[in-house]
Amino acid sequence: MTKRNKLLLINPLSTKRRGLIRDQQSIFPPMALGIIAALTPEQWEIELVDENFERFTYREADLVGITALTSQVTRAYELASIYKEKGISTVMGGIHVSMLPDEAAQYADSVVIGEAESVWGTLIHDFESGTLKKRYQGNLLPLVDSPFPRIDLYHPGYVFGSVQTTRGCPMSCDFCSVHTFNGHQYRARPVKDVVDEFEKIPQQKVYIVDDNLIGYTKKSADRVLEICREIIRRGIKKDWLCAASMNIADHEEVLHYAAKAGCKMIFLGIESELIDQLESA
Ligand code: SF4
Structure with a gap:
């Protein structure tokens, strides 16, 4: 052999x-x-x-x-x-x-x-x-057909499981490495892949590791809404947290369904308190 x-x-x-x-x-x-x-x-x-x-x-x-x-x-x-x-x-x-x-x-x-x-x-x-x-x-590939990570290899002691639904950021904050490493294009995984992977996570608590779950377009906000509705439709009961930019506050329907789908905390990226700095980023 x-x-x-x-x-x-x-x-x-x-x-x-x-x-x-x-x-x-x-x-x-x-x-x-x-x-x-x-x-x-x-x-x-x-x-x-x-x-x-x-x-x-x-x-x-x-x-x-x-x-x-x-x-x-x-x-x-x-x-x-x-x-x-x-x-x-x-x-x-x-x-x-x-x-x-x-x-x-x-x-x-x-x-x-x-x-x-x-x-x-x-x-x-x-x-x-x-x-x-x-x-x-490495090149920046679209996130369709992305492989699911081998979660069977992870140590069972993790309190949080994790899933990634997007990569990349259209902004260019000069202190941030995301746009340099993952590119300026906001690349999203299909909703079905995301929820299939989310459902398989053995932990009850999940961290959605995206740098900015909500993104900056109606399409990206609608996708988050769809993910939340699908979690609810499948009856998945997990508590999760994520990171997003401040504009998530403009999407009341997303926040409503995120809470119903188990979202317990959102880390907000408050890049600067100065408007001119935010506009120049
Ligand atoms: S908005 Fe957030 S993820 Fe995007 S470049 Fe700025 S700090 Fe990085």
Whole structure:
């Protein structure tokens, strides 16, 4: 029998961090790794090590994939270096290394810049044929037929499940990385996909991880309304929270149905209290 390749996915955690990022009540499953796992061919064995719950200990792998926000990246580089030194191929992705790929290249054999969906299949193929490249540039794909993350790989200790319904933002706030990483186009997943995935989440509490659930058009607001109505129609009983821009307050019907569909909290992005700053963003 031929040996299966093993992909080790790691969600790193800096133990020096304090506050919400460490609090079991406010952490969310590593969705990017769940999506990467879903995109990996079936013949691969996959293990996900999540430092939100267990401190990493060394284990064998053929390919190692690590994602990191800036708050996690020092630990991510530490772990990538362990495998790189042993000659095991390491791939890093996520927002920090996408912004600083030269920095990441010192620690990882390959860096995925941007959203990984469009290049992960090629990367796996290149690895299998011994031609792994130093960089892969992801493209922004429409979110139709997006793979559902492999939630079966997530640690069962998460209090919150998570789902993403959109990516991208048409605004250009200069302190924000969303438009640089996910693009200016507001890309939305089909309502059915969103609610199917929402329904499968085992947790009773869900965080909708979109940077701005409501968007800026009537079409995007109508889509949120449709999602809420579908949650109600299916009788799904979950409590959820999300993030949105202030204009969600203009959509009374959306707020009404969101509350009926289980919405308990909305994080509002109050980018500035100065009108001229808001207008120039
Ligand atoms: S509106 Fe929000 S998500 Fe969009 S660029 Fe500004 S801060 Fe980022």
